[in-house]
Amino acid sequence: MTKYILIDHTADIGIDVFGATLQEIFANAAFALFDIITDLSKVEGTIEYTISISGIDKEQLLVNWLSELLYLHEVKNLLFKDFYVADVQDTQLNASARGEIFAEDKHVIKTEIKAVTYHCLSIVQEDHQWKARIIFDI
Secondary structure, eight states, X not given: OOOEEEEOOTTSXXXXXXXXXXXXXXXXXXHHHHHHHBOGGGOOOOEEEEEEEEOSSHHHHHXXXXXXXXXXXXXXXXXXXXXXXXXXXXXXXXXEEEEEEOOTTTOOBOOOOOEEOOTTOEEEEETTEEEEEEEEEO
């Protein structure tokens, strides 16, 4: 199954994310975020972070999850490539992310993402499959 596809969006980057479960949607969205940022084939999983996030609904939870990962990237210079979502409810997420610290001689930043937006944000279940749409501000 395809994890995500890029969608056309004026001045920003949009993605449609796919998964068989809600956990897979959150993991694939995180994968897409970092796949847009860098070449993930050069990122190793030497550091692991455990992350617990809350929100008022699934949509806010998704934005908060991706925003926390983006924060760790920007403030701690981390690049993540593997994501395990242990539990996701309507208002709570528990997950872990594996990656490593950015190294100038090893990694290239392809796209700087400024923020995860609420514009056109959606999470729906259709025909036994989940789909989410997310727009990143670049």
